[in-house]
Amino acid sequence: MIRVELSKMLRSRRTWSTILLIDALPTLVAVLLAVTDLGPRPGQGPAFLSAVLTDGTLYPLAALGIVLPLFLPIAVAITAGEAIAGEAQQGTLRYLLVRPGGRTRLLVAKLVSVLAFVVLAVLVVAVTAYVLGITLLGSQSLTTGATSVSGSSLSTTELVARTGLALAYAMLCMLGVAAIALFLSTAAESPLGAALGTMAIFIASTLLLTLEASDAVRPYLPTRYWLAFVDLFRDPILWRDLVRGSLLQVVYVGVFLAAAWANFATKDVSD
Amino acid sequence: MTSLRRWCLVALGVILVVAGPLGVRSWPAGENDVGATDLLAQVRAAAEQPYSGYVETQGALQLPVADRFTDVGALLGEQTRLRVWWRDRDSWRVDRLLASGEVDLVHDRQFTTEYDYQDAEATTSRDPGIRLPRTADLLPPALARRLLEDVADRATRVPARRVAGVSAPGLRLEPGSDRSSIDHVDLWADPVSGVPLRLEVYAVGASVPGFTTEFLDFSADEPARSRVTFTPTGSTEQSFDDVLDIADAANQYAPLLPPDTVAGLPRTAASDGAVGVYGRGLTQLVSIPLRGREASPLRAQLRRTLGVVVTDTGTVVSVGPLGLMLTGEDGDGGWLVAGSVTAQTLSDAALDLLSGTVVVDEGQDR
Amino acid sequence: MIRTQSLTKHYGRIRAVDDVSLDVHEGDVYGFLGANGSGKTTTVRMLLGLVLATSGTIEVMGSAMPRHTLDVLPQVGSMVEGPAAYPHLSGRANLSLFDAMGRGSKRAGRAGRVDDVLDRVGLGGVDRRPVRAYSLGMRQRLGLANALLRSPRLLVLDEPTNGLDPQGIRDIRALLLDLNAAGTTVFVSSHLLTEIEQMCTRVGILDRGRLVLQDHLDQLQRPTGRVLLRTPDPERAASLLVGRDVEVHADHLLVDAPDAAVLNARLVAAGVRVDELTPERHTLESVVLAASTASSDRMERA
Numbered sequence: 001m002i003r004v005e006l007s008k009m010l011r012s013r014r015t016w017s018t019i020l021l022i023d024a025l026p027t028l029v030a031v032l033l034a035v036t037d038l039g040p041r042p043g044q045g046p047a048f049l050s051a052v053l054t055d056g057t058l059y060p061l062a063a064l065g066i067v068l069p070l071f072l073p074i075a076v077a078i079t080a081g082e083a084i085a086g087e088a089q090q091g092t093l094r095y096l097l098v099r100p101g102g103r104t105r106l107l108v109a110k111l112v113s114v115l116a117f118v119v120l121a122v123l124v125v126a127v128t129a130y131v132l133g134i135t136l137l138g139s140q141s142l143t144t145g146a147t148s149v150s151g152s153s154l155s156t157t158e159l160v161a162r163t164g165l166a167l168a169y170a171m172l173c174m175l176g177v178a179a180i181a182l183f184l185s186t187a188a189e190s191p192l193g194a195a196l197g198t199m200a201i202f203i204a205s206t207l208l209l210t211l212e213a214s215d216a217v218r219p220y221l222p223t224r225y226w227l228a229f230v231d232l233f234r235d236p237i238l239w240r241d242l243v244r245g246s247l248l249q250v251v252y253v254g255v256f257l258a259a260a261w262a263n264f265a266t267k268d269v270s271d
Numbered sequence: 272m273t274s275l276r277r278w279c280l281v282a283l284g285v286i287l288v289v290a291g292p293l294g295v296r297s298w299p300a301g302e303n304d305v306g307a308t309d310l311l312a313q314v315r316a317a318a319e320q321p322y323s324g325y326v327e328t329q330g331a332l333q334l335p336v337a338d339r340f341t342d343v344g345a346l347l348g349e350q351t352r353l354r355v356w357w358r359d360r361d362s363w364r365v366d367r368l369l370a371s372g373e374v375d376l377v378h379d380r381q382f383t384t385e386y387d388y389q390d391a392e393a394t395t396s397r398d399p400g401i402r403l404p405r406t407a408d409l410l411p412p413a414l415a416r417r418l419l420e421d422v423a424d425r426a427t428r429v430p431a432r433r434v435a436g437v438s439a440p441g442l443r444l445e446p447g448s449d450r451s452s453i454d455h456v457d458l459w460a461d462p463v464s465g466v467p468l469r470l471e472v473y474a475v476g477a478s479v480p481g482f483t484t485e486f487l488d489f490s491a492d493e494p495a496r497s498r499v500t501f502t503p504t505g506s507t508e509q510s511f512d513d514v515l516d517i518a519d520a521a522n523q524y525a526p527l528l529p530p531d532t533v534a535g536l537p538r539t540a541a542s543d544g545a546v547g548v549y550g551r552g553l554t555q556l557v558s559i560p561l562r563g564r565e566a567s568p569l570r571a572q573l574r575r576t577l578g579v580v581v582t583d584t585g586t587v588v589s590v591g592p593l594g595l596m597l598t599g600e601d602g603d604g605g606w607l608v609a610g611s612v613t614a615q616t617l618s619d620a621a622l623d624l625l626s627g628t629v630v631v632d633e634g635q636d637r
Numbered sequence: 638m639i640r641t642q643s644l645t646k647h648y649g650r651i652r653a654v655d656d657v658s659l660d661v662h663e664g665d666v667y668g669f670l671g672a673n674g675s676g677k678t679t680t681v682r683m684l685l686g687l688v689l690a691t692s693g694t695i696e697v698m699g700s701a702m703p704r705h706t707l708d709v710l711p712q713v714g715s716m717v718e719g720p721a722a723y724p725h726l727s728g729r730a731n732l733s734l735f736d737a738m739g740r741g742s743k744r745a746g747r748a749g750r751v752d753d754v755l756d757r758v759g760l761g762g763v764d765r766r767p768v769r770a771y772s773l774g775m776r777q778r779l780g781l782a783n784a785l786l787r788s789p790r791l792l793v794l795d796e797p798t799n800g801l802d803p804q805g806i807r808d809i810r811a812l813l814l815d816l817n818a819a820g821t822t823v824f825v826s827s828h829l830l831t832e833i834e835q836m837c838t839r840v841g842i843l844d845r846g847r848l849v850l851q852d853h854l855d856q857l858q859r860p861t862g863r864v865l866l867r868t869p870d871p872e873r874a875a876s877l878l879v880g881r882d883v884e885v886h887a888d889h890l891l892v893d894a895p896d897a898a899v900l901n902a903r904l905v906a907a908g909v910r911v912d913e914l915t916p917e918r919h920t921l922e923s924v925v926l927a928a929s930t931a932s933s934d935r936m937e938r939a
Binding site for chain 3: 001003004007008011012013090091092094095096097098099100101102266268269270
Binding site: 050150220238263266 | 273281284289368370373375393498501502504507
């Protein structure tokens with residue numbers, strides 16, 4: 001069943017056009033940076049963007065910082081929102097359920113396919129960003145070594161390992177989005193409703209983060225630790241927020257997957 | 272399984288997941304029967320204790336300052352996240368963590384290097400005797416050391432509190448002088464090493480602290496030497512700065528010598544130039560001579576602040592436990608007097624400064 | 638094959654299905670007849686475990702549903718409320734996907750199975766165009782092909798001839814009868830009397846959520862005991878049959894007679910010319926109308 005869902009996801013034209021769209025923004029930014037050579041003012045703009053002008057190998061991280069706050073979650077919310085509600089709207093849900101693999105397994109298969117989408121999207125962004133960074137912005141670190149956020153030097157192995165960890169962390173954060181969208185997908189009538197509901201939750205969370213009055217709930221907001229991947233590039237790595245962020249996402253995934261199961265396992269399918 | 276039963280199961284799981292961390296956090300701190308005097312002695316004895324950890328400071332002091340004072344305003348008015356490795360007074364590193372970068376101070380004997388990731392710059396300067404507050408001054412141990420200078424301040428015990436995972440016995444310090452604008456400072460220290468872990472500063476009449484600094488992760492082990500050395504990489508621009516900030520500049524170059532006592536507070540040994548530091552412990556003030564182009568924007572800013580009082584001598588503003596006064600009129604230079612003292616003390620100090628300052632011959636080498 | 642007991646489904650305060658006890662035997666072609674909105678589709682969904690009954694029990698192939706969904710459904714082929722497919726994929730790709738889903742699906746022979754069912758429903762020559770470009774009839778055939786994958790023992794089809802032209806309807810009917818002859822039990826729900834009449838051996842009639850009748854089609858269409866008589870001499874015939882219950886219509890007579898042959902002999906003996914003489918049978922329509930109340934989508938003013 002998981003294989004079927006994966007093949008459905010990979011064969012869907014929407015998957016690839018979405019990934020292409022996500023990829024377009026960092027590509028545009030890279031071209032503009034290379035042409036104008038104007039970085040953002042320090043303290044403004046996404047993480048690492050000011051650093052990439054001298055070192056293109058950091059561009060995958062800058063690209064991650066560009067797509068992580070908005071583009072990627074939207075894409076994930078749409079894809080995961082499709083999962084159940086989309087099948088229901090298309091009428092195929094009932095045919096999935098009468099070829100029984102079990103409803104819980106269907107949910108898991110859907111989550112795995114969304115996860116695969118996330119991995120694919122993040123990797124495509126990272127690889128194109130790396131190629132663009134090297135070709136358009138130059139690759140100083142290959143000769144002198146990259147500079148960590150704390151000013152010490154990072155060897156190429158360290159840089160690669162930490163970039164890999166950052167990508168994995170971003171994927172985990174997106175899995176949290178996917179779980180929420182999947183739950184809403186079992187509850188909403190239309191896939192668009194599920195996607196919009198998920199986006200509403202994340203916009204609300206982002207808004208609350210900026211509010212001092214929401215101090216008490218801040219550590220529980222789903223977007224609270226999203227940008228903590230920057231901490232991987234401090235020296236030594238600051239694990240505090242990363243660990244909390246990972247645990248928080250795991251809890252979100254667990255809770256919303258359980259809620260999706262509770263809602264869907266005996267839901268009347270009458271579309 | 273019915274739908275209801277499944278939802279109950281999910282609800283139970285959510286409750287467990289939410290209640291777990293909340294329960295751990297609200298676990299009461301174990302009380303410690305150490306006396307106030309003993310605890311105070313222990314904290315004082317820990318002045319040279321090495322430590323490392325993660326600190327968050329939260330200031331509610333919205334200082335009406337800009338330009339050259341912005342950094343100080345941000346330090347006292349916002350949340351700051353710091354990482355610290357402290358071997359001893361001469362060798363430490365404090366990182367200020369920003370969302371997309373950091374600004375680090377690395378101290379090696381008399382030199383401090385400030386590294387700014389986003390500018391890719393490392394600026395080294397000789398540590399002056401007089402300077403504006405910086406991140407390293409706001410660490411609980413550093414702030415406590417400054418506040419504890421005044422032996423006359425009275426100390427009593429307050430209940431222990433869980434800080435950075437340890438049950439830390441608490442101490443309340445009250446100023447010995449009625450010139451102080453600080454009502455009290457609560458301090459919680461590590462029961463083993465005696466290093467202060469959390470400090471809360473309360474202004475007179477305030478029910479919530481105006482400034483809080485606390486360790487969220489703490490270790491009393493000595494950090495490795497490699498942690499407190501800064502080795503710039505090829506892409507970092509390095510420079511050396513003769514003058515650290517406006518206070519240092521005024522202290523070095525203003526041809527003035529302030530009086531030995533203002534508002535009844537004696538000048539400390541640390542101030543040997545144009546900038547005066549008076550009083551000690553919870554009752555301290557600093558006076559900085561400003562030129563017209565530095566004083567005017569600041570004066571304009573102070574005037575716009577809520578609760579500003581404009582007297583014959585100058586412009587006075589109180590922000591929580593901090594008071595600021597700038598003497599002189601529009602276009603003039605003047606004395607910036609600031610400290611944890613009452614508005615009356617500021618005015619008295621300003622008058623003493625205006626009458627008692629000696630102008631040094633510019634040609635004379637100090 | 639299918640047995641339900643007091644099957645009931647409430648949607649809020651509305652009783653969509655009320656106390657339905659179906660009994661479908663192995664080898665039946667069972668016609669499940671009812672007006673639109675009478676609860677047919679809800680019942681079919683309950684049989685397949687898509688909708689959960691409020692009360693009552695369901696047994697399919699001897700196992701309780703929906704508890705044993707995973708064991709039962711692989712042996713059931715179904716089409717519920719119209720076909721559905723992934724519009725961006727071809728019919729063949731769709732069938733491969735559906736075949737790969739669920740338990741115990743083997744990769745080996747998948748292409749063969751898919752080609753086989755496509756042949757059976759008359760889509761053997763279909764090209765690679767996506768389902769999006771299919772006509773309504775082609776989609777219907779594809780849905781049927783999907784139901785036939787894995788050679789089910791029981792077919793549950795909801796309105797299988799929807800959207801088909803007369804030729805298509807005949808094809809499908811022939812296919813279903815073929816399958817039935819080979820041992821497949823077929824459960825067809827429809828609101829079309831003729832469709833049921835031409836295909837089914839047993840009939841259940843649903844009216845406003847209640848099963849009002851369930852019997853063999855032969856039994857329902859049994860003779861009424863009257864004979865339809867068409868003759869150029871209606872007056873003579875009528876006078877000859879005095880004493881019997883005779884209904885005179887414009888072009889025929891309805892005569893109460895247990896045996897048409899005896900009646901014929903008598904008429905011919907009396908010199909009455911006979912154009913046509915047929916024993917009258919109950920029509921399914923009359924049975925349905927007698928058993929049902931007014932059409933359920935009609936909203937009369939109170």
